[in-house]
Amino acid sequence: MILSEAIEKLNELEKAAYALGHAQSILFVDGDTVAPKNSWKGRGKALSYVGELMYRQLVNPETGEVLETILQHKDETDEVTFRRAEVMKESYDDLHILPMEEFVAYQELTNESSAVWHDAKEKSDWNMFAPYLEKLIAARRRFASLKDPAKPAYDILLDQYEKGAVMADLDPFFRTLREELSPVIREVAAREKPVPAFMKGPWPIAQQRIFSDKLMVLEGLDPLNCAIGETEHPFTGGPNKWDIRITTHYHEEDPFSSMYSVIHEGGHALYEMDVRDDLQFTGLAGGVTMGVHESQSRFYENIIGRSRAFCAPLLKILKEVFPEQMKGVTEEELYSAINLSKPSLIRTEADELTYSLHVMIRYELEKAMIAGNLKVADIPGEWNRLYKDVLGVDVPDNRRGCLQDSHWSTGYIGYFPSYALGSAYGVQMLRQMEKTVDVWGTVAKGDLSPVTTWLTENIHQYGALKKPQDLLPAAMGGPLDAAVYTDYLKKKFSELYGL
């Protein structure tokens, strides 16, 4: 095959992949937001067929030849086209080792197990979900062994979400987090602050919806390109930079839960929305890894959204929407309220200081279950033991324990570390950003655009064009260093709690 023909075929393949991916993306968002409950059956049929089409497009000898042809002509191929072939090759390598029946069966398994998990969580019933998790673990282990039987299976899974991540690096990373943060967590817990009176609300959901719209404007999310929906579990979806969807979940008794969901998902959205136009509709339009994606969402959520400076514009819009509830509240009081720290049960609601230890617990469990050292039946006990050991928390039931997260139910084993890595990346990016941007001065004025411009220049614009090993050190001013992250947390919470 000659190069020009291969490039032509790559264009065709990406056109198909975009269209099918677009359909998957919208069906998923629609299914989780506004679709009637019984729609799952027809959606499953549609998604399973679309998945089959995607598989058939990618997994055939011609695609292999197309990709090889381009990859063998690096010098004659422009950077974008070459990288598009490279990224598609990664999916090709993952999929072509897998017989189609297994691929389809796996799609159906995750579809079903996800539905079962929802029920199991509601009923707090691990036994309902356990047989599905067993199948999911077996499938992920099998895929990993097909890919490279010589490597530890969990390293192969980690690599799918965070290119290059391996246990040999993550073990010391999490060890540092635990060693450095545990003493602070204990001291902070000893100085527990009461929940301030104003937080009692009530916070009517109709007002919270208006508040979300204002928050999105403050964060810089253009409503022409980004819509907000409501789901049980917030997420970001959408097929291209002009069509991003974020979701949130409103709790009448607490406006901050939804607020931080909006800011967090808004961070994911900004990443996707700021990718270069010429990368749209190609395999390079999304984020480069999940760790980098989470670095952006958690940057806006925590580094900006829970900063002292952000309390000025935040209090302003809070008072606009909730004048009664926020009457007399000062920026200082707000800053303290949004940074109350206390070991707790639910990862997504955890404060910034304790958050990454929730992640570490999942990392330890996943390592053990993939290595075959932890039976599915024993996960609840081990989960509860670790929560007690690491965070000093008693888990009252599986709903608030090992059934709280959706990830495993969709086969996402190996994803969790991305959250902690992303949080750490973000702090190192902040340190670089501060060298040229008056971060806190501009945030205090309610203008996040210099922050987003810096992130766009250094991260967002590239989508998946730059490899993470090139992108990250440049944006972080060096390799990952857990101490930069723990120093940031120790300083922030020592000040907040007068340690």
Added chain:
Amino acid sequence: MILSEAIEKLNELEKAAYALGHAQSILFVDGDTVAPKNSWKGRGKALSYVGELMYRQLVNPETGEVLETILQHKDETDEVTFRRAEVMKESYDDLHILPMEEFVAYQELTNESSAVWHDAKEKSDWNMFAPYLEKLIAARRRFASLKDPAKPAYDILLDQYEKGAVMADLDPFFRTLREELSPVIREVAAREKPVPAFMKGPWPIAQQRIFSDKLMVLEGLDPLNCAIGETEHPFTGGPNKWDIRITTHYHEEDPFSSMYSVIHEGGHALYEMDVRDDLQFTGLAGGVTMGVHESQSRFYENIIGRSRAFCAPLLKILKEVFPEQMKGVTEEELYSAINLSKPSLIRTEADELTYSLHVMIRYELEKAMIAGNLKVADIPGEWNRLYKDVLGVDVPDNRRGCLQDSHWSTGYIGYFPSYALGSAYGVQMLRQMEKTVDVWGTVAKGDLSPVTTWLTENIHQYGALKKPQDLLPAAMGGPLDAAVYTDYLKKKFSELYGL
């Protein structure tokens, strides 16, 4: 090809058609309800590719052979399978005469012209839309001539929406409507009633949303299978009986506009939701023709929804949701208010008496434009002349004139007559239903289920299994008879206006 192989292939083809059709359906609903404005570009790319896939599945020699094989073995094939092949053959016949480039270009044309029409309507600017309509007319004429150059093109278009409909039947049908109804319309107009004071509202949209939910329950729409959204132009969509979407549009100054949209679209929804389970995911799952579909929507909207009996349960939920606005209003006052009749500008807002003459005007215009007797540039003048002549109404601008309907912008030329035919079918069905069902007694009690059960038994359950020429006379007690429809209207409005 042997029969069993052909049936196997038909199953595969329908599986693909279902999945791709499901994606199209959800992308369309999502795009019109919650998607951000700039999403059109990516959606266009996705839909164009999905359309191409559908075309390629259907238009190939093997599909022709599959369908021929089944159609030649009627005796050895069960009724459902045979009819599935027959219905697919209709699509095949429409499409295989069309080169793929023309098919794709037409998809793109309707996508673009639909967007242009939205703008043109807002700006009341016919010249913006005219070049697109010219292309659409040329395309529809070409497709008709490819299908059968010997037949009048408009007859071929009519047949696509209402199987068997031809001008030779529709001309006298509409002539009867005009001759019989015009004198009544004139007399009613001479006795114009004032709009009752209570209708001034205001009618906050938040309350109207709650009202919609109650209306849906009253109509018998299960929210587990049917969701409601908000769009500029109400419609019914969704891919199967367990996943139906209706939409409405709220006007703060008038609750009845949205109310009748909900009831009308709910009628379409009930038809789809009551089709037999074993026909789901096949080509027989939808309604059999657009005329039959409109007969159901307009049955619930008008025959039930604007009946004296329905005012009892309707007033009850109106008073629950709008206690202030509806204070002291009696059933008689409500009945009079929802049946105010007056020649007006907008078809979708027209009263039951004048409605079908709005349709007739479009029918006359379409006949002329497809026959080449009416230039696109002359449509506004001719539209306005007909509105004056037929309804005695002066059209102030094109927004409220020839740009009001979306149909032409999506290539739907030949659809309009279905509304009038459907209205007439509905009255003939009512006359049959009344023989065995205490329609008004049960409706007055707020129980629509005997009505829906009758319609399910006689119409809904079959989907497209029975041919319209078999289905309709059985449900209507004979062939179409315009006089049954005009008698119903004359009697109702004579009583209402004391003629």
